[in-house]
Amino acid sequence: MTQLTLARAINAGLRRAMEEDPKVLVMGEDVGKLGGVFRVTDGLQKDFGEDRVIDTPLAESGIVGTAIGLALRGFRPVCEIQFDGFVFPAADQIITQLAKMPMRSLGAIRLPIVVRIPCGGGIGAVEHHSESPEAYFTHTAGLRVVACANPVDAYTMLQQAIRSDDPVIFFEPKRRYWEKAEVDLEMDLAAAMPFDRASVVRQGSDVTLLAYGPMVKTALEAAVAAEEDGRSVEVIDLRTLSPLDTATIFDSVRKTGRCVVAHEAPVYSGLGGEIAARVTEACFYHLEAPVLRVGGFSTPYPPSRLEEHYLPDLDRVLDAVDRTFAY
């Protein structure tokens, strides 16, 4: 076991994937000498060379577009998008090409590409550096979309994503990059939980609280606080956003009868809406209250001095938990 931050865990995951498969490449802006702006790729270029750890021109469409070409030639590129807000120049390649090409080829083409995106707010950054664009991608068939929330998952899920023959949009919770945990670097990946499964990270009986990425920690803190009020909150880390692991979600909601979904992204047209609809359909007779959503507002992500108000915090999550008991 090794104590690693989430950022170092991703670094270790990339390193192991590159050691095991010479076709794995890392590409992005400043990923080489600098090791990325968050140092996630620190040292990789030194050890694997400039042909495998590629400092790309400053063009996101180019990063994903050439990754597609590399994948057609048998490589497994892992693209780094420097910040969430800068994935949009690549959106065309991701949505019109990456997501659809395999199906158009009747399965002849596989595009094992991972697009890593540091996401979410809470680091006091300027605009375009704090966004949660996952719903744009979960709305696109052909992509798998996952979000890790802790160093262990960061390590395993990234490697699983790289091994996947499907394109994966891999969200990393940037405000949790410095959180630490014990990671078993020798772990058998085949024995680890598959990356398309949600994980019950805290057992509870009164209400199910669903979160992913940076909000998992907040959800766990909310569960601890709720316990003091005598409420037993079950917390599920969704991990996979597309597809959703509905079986795990439904099992929990049928047990608790209440459900709250929390994400940083705006509530409106967010993932919470999809989850609420599915839970309502599948668990209708078990529900004691409507599924409630907590998330960002229908405003652009605000300047950093206001982000604490925009981001759902412990109080807003607890407020929603409380409201599920008011029905």
Next chain:
Amino acid sequence: MTVDASRGADAPPELVQLLTPEGELVEHPDYEFDLTAEDVKSLYRDLVLVRRVDLEAVALQRQGELGIWASLLGQEAAQIGSGRALTEQDMAFPTYREHGVAWCRGVDPVKLLGLFRGVNHGGWDPAEHNFHLYTIVIGSQTLHATGYAMGIQRDGAEAATIVYFGDGATSQGDVNESFIWASVFNAPVVFFCQNNQWAISEPLEKQSRIPLYRRASGFGFPGVRVDGNDVFACLAVTKKALQAAREGQGPTLIEAFTYRMGAHTTSDDPTRYRLETELEAWKLKDPIERVKAYLFKNELADQEFFDRIEAEAAELGKSVRTRCLEMPDPDPMEMFEHVYAHPHVLLAEERAQFADYLAGFEEEVA
């Protein structure tokens, strides 16, 4: 003479220069030096003052008063030279580093701090000084500038647009598309690329195999490389390009060959990717020192003048600091303002809910 041997063996040959790093004037067949002593002194003043504002902003960031700052250190001449070439009717589209251009447009430096302090996302009216909002998404603004120029064209106005971007930005699709649009529509836009040699940690070779100004020829308009640390040359070259644009001769690409003397931003650590010796070499080409040398050598300014500018700079720094600290945190409800021009039911509902939610805390306290 286009080339100054003093720039060293690796000097790019096609560089327009009017003032050497030693403060000597050089002749150029296409660009005339036509500045009075007063003009030069006023350029010098601008250079010194914007460097002071920049220094203060870096200090404010270090003290936690700004979240981040993108320093213009080393790029003062490129910005003041090009900025001073603009007429009031011309429109400028900046990146996030154009503090010197903002100064030339008459934007209060404190206004620039809002975005970096995190109290707003820009917060000035671009029409007030014909200076657009800072743009952080690399390259986007080149298309806006081109469209704006197409508007000027359709209005039959006697004006041009200038758009700023970096060496790294030249790789973006948007920038290349803007070159095409400007060319096809003969738009009155000047593309002002500050090649400061670095895009965060990536040197120019990661973006281009040819000097950037030569890209223009493939798009069908002229490209010029100017010594970006020479304020006289930057002024002359930009003036001419803007005039050509206003007269219907279409776009020009100007590559201001300069150097980012500081970190990319206050969050960056350049020791990880570049050598200190590179910085030392560029310090010898400092944009301010050469103007000072010119003024001294030609006895156009005395010590009293330099002291006076220093004092003014100190005063400005102090004022920027004080007013930065006085900048209030925005009220949380401001989040919901200015998102739409017309009433919006969803937003109104969320605003009301959030107001209730906040009021709940006040009741608890009370």
